Amino acid sequence: MTATLIPSTLSDHGLRWQHSLGKLGTAFYTELKPTPLPEPYWVGSSTQVGKLLNLPSGWNTSAHWLDALTGNLSLEGGRSLASVYSGHQFGVWAGQLGDGRAILLGESDGHEIQLKGAGLTPYSRMGDGRAVLRSSIREFLCSEAMHGLRIPSSRALCVTGSDAPVRRETLETAAVVTRVAPSFIRFGHFEHFAHTDQHAELKTLADYVIDKFYPQCRKSDQWQGNTYVALLAEVTRRTAEMVARWQSVGFCHGVMNTDNMSILGLTIDYGPFQFLDAYDPAHVCNHSDHQGRYAFYKQPNVAYWNLFCLGQALLPLIGEQEQAIAALETFKELYPQAFARQMAAKLGFAKAREAHRSVIEDIEKLLAAERVDYTIFWRRLSHWAEHCDCSDASVRDLFMNRTAIDDWLVTFSAQTRSEDAGHDAYLMLRSNPKYVLRNHLGELAIRAARQKDFSKVAELLKVLERPYDEHPESEHLADFPPDWAGGIEISCSS
Numbered sequence: 001m002t003a004t005l006i007p008s009t010l011s012d013h014g015l016r017w018q019h020s021l022g023k024l025g026t027a028f029y030t031e032l033k034p035t036p037l038p039e040p041y042w043v044g045s046s047t048q049v050g051k052l053l054n055l056p057s058g059w060n061t062s063a064h065w066l067d068a069l070t071g072n073l074s075l076e077g078g079r080s081l082a083s084v085y086s087g088h089q090f091g092v093w094a095g096q097l098g099d100g101r102a103i104l105l106g107e108s109d110g111h112e113i114q115l116k117g118a119g120l121t122p123y124s125r126m127g128d129g130r131a132v133l134r135s136s137i138r139e140f141l142c143s144e145a146m147h148g149l150r151i152p153s154s155r156a157l158c159v160t161g162s163d164a165p166v167r168r169e170t171l172e173t174a175a176v177v178t179r180v181a182p183s184f185i186r187f188g189h190f191e192h193f194a195h196t197d198q199h200a201e202l203k204t205l206a207d208y209v210i211d212k213f214y215p216q217c218r219k220s221d222q223w224q225g226n227t228y229v230a231l232l233a234e235v236t237r238r239t240a241e242m243v244a245r246w247q248s249v250g251f252c253h254g255v256m257n258t259d260n261m262s263i264l265g266l267t268i269d270y271g272p273f274q275f276l277d278a279y280d281p282a283h284v285c286n287h288s289d290h291q292g293r294y295a296f297y298k299q300p301n302v303a304y305w306n307l308f309c310l311g312q313a314l315l316p317l318i319g320e321q322e323q324a325i326a327a328l329e330t331f332k333e334l335y336p337q338a339f340a341r342q343m344a345a346k347l348g349f350a351k352a353r354e355a356h357r358s359v360i361e362d363i364e365k366l367l368a369a370e371r372v373d374y375t376i377f378w379r380r381l382s383h384w385a386e387h388c389d390c391s392d393a394s395v396r397d398l399f400m401n402r403t404a405i406d407d408w409l410v411t412f413s414a415q416t417r418s419e420d421a422g423h424d425a426y427l428m429l430r431s432n433p434k435y436v437l438r439n440h441l442g443e444l445a446i447r448a449a450r451q452k453d454f455s456k457v458a459e460l461l462k463v464l465e466r467p468y469d470e471h472p473e474s475e476h477l478a479d480f481p482p483d484w485a486g487g488i489e490i491s492c493s494s
C-alpha cells in the first residue's frame, strides 16, 4: 500500500498575504497553530466568497483545501494567531475573553480569514476551543443570508465537519467555519486595553483601525480635529445603520455583548440568532437570556449602551468627555433616520417622509396584535402593491381583524397614489425578502447534515444568497413555519 503524502503546507493558494494586524505586536495576540481534526469532510461552501478571496477554482472539492480549512494543513505564508479582547456580557464586565476558539490565518487583499472552532488558544478559558456542527451551519448560512439582505456582516467561506466528539448538553460533533471580514476587531478589544490601563496599546489599536478603515477621521474638522471622537462618531453611525437593518428584516442577534460588536459595524458572532416568524417585538431568541436583555425591540437601545462602553474605553484618547457624549448622542438621530429609510423602502418609497411614520407604527401594532408572520406579510404586501389589486385576499387573510387591516390598506394605498410620493412596487419586492433563514429551516438542514446529507445546506445557501428573487424549485422554503418551529430552543451553547 502506498501512503498518501500530505504536505505540511499548501502553496499556490491564490492568497496574497499582508498580515497587518499581525504587525501590531504581542500585546494584541498570541501566534499559534490550529489543532487538527480527524477525517474532515465538506459540509457547505460559498463559491461567491471563494471568488472574493481569489481562491483557485475547484478549491471546494480539493482534499488539500479541506485540510487547510479544517486547520490540518498550513497555508504557505500564513501567520496564524488568536487575539485578546475583553467585554461586557449581559450588562456586566466580564474581564478578559479573547479568541477562545477562532484562529486568524492571516489577511489577504483586505480580507481576514479566520477558522472558528480550530482548537484551544490561550483565551479559551473553560472552553474546549471547538464549535459544533449545528452552530457552524447556522453561522455559515446566516453570514451569507445577511450579505444577501444587504446587511453588513462577516462572510463565510465554508464549513467543514469531523466526527470528533464535542460535549455540549449532549454529545455532538465538531466543525470549523471559515469566516471572512476586513477585520474582526470588536468594541471589546478597546475595552481590554482601557481596563488594563495599557493606553499606549489602546492608541496603537485605535490608530490602526483609523488608518486602515476610517482614514476620513484624520481629516474631520467636525469634531474639532479630535480624531478619536471622529472614530467614535463613525462607529456610532455604522452601528445605527446595521441595527436599523436588523430591525427592518426582523433579525434578532441574541447575544449583543460588547465582545460581539464589530468596530466596523458588521454583524458578527452568530450564535442564538433568529429571524422572527410571527411578529413579536418582545421576542427573546436566546434561551440563556433569562432577563430578556436582548429582546428584539431592545436591540437599538442595547447598541446605544454598547457604544457607551466603547466611548468609555476611548476616553483616555478622546480626553473630553463632553465630546464623546456628543458623538454618542448622534445615535438618537441616526438610528431613527436609518430605520425610517429601511421601512420606507419596504413600503415602496425611496425617501422616508414624516407621513410614513404613522403608517409604519400602525402596521407594527397590527402585526404584533395578531402575531402575523413578518416576512410573509411584507412579501404579500409587495405583490398586492405590484398588482394594485385591492380585492386580493392574500394580505387580508393574514389577519383576523379584517376591518383593521382594510383600514390600514386604504391609508397605505392612498399614500402610494399621492402624486409626489414616487411609489415603486418594484422597490418593495427588492426590499422585502421572500426567503430568510428561519429557525426551522436551519434545523432541518442541520438534521440532514448529521446524517451526512448536505444538500439542504446547499439549497438554503442558494436561495439565501438571492433572497429577493423567486426560486420556484425552492418555494417550500418561503412557507409559514411548522408548529414545531416555536419549540426550537437556541441557547448560547455552540
Ligand code: AMP
Residues within 6 Å of the ligand: 097, 098, 099, 100, 101, 102, 123, 124, 125, 126, 127, 128, 129, 130, 131, 255, 259, 260, 269, 271, 492, 494
Ligand atoms: P460567544 O458567546 O460565542 O461570543 O463567546 C464568548 C467568549 O467565549 C469568546 O471569548 C469565545 O471565544 C469564548 N468561547 C465560546 N465558546 C468557546 C469554546 N467552546 N471554547 C473556547 N472558547 C469559547
Ligand code: MG
Residues within 6 Å of the ligand: 259, 260, 269
Ligand atoms: Mg463572541
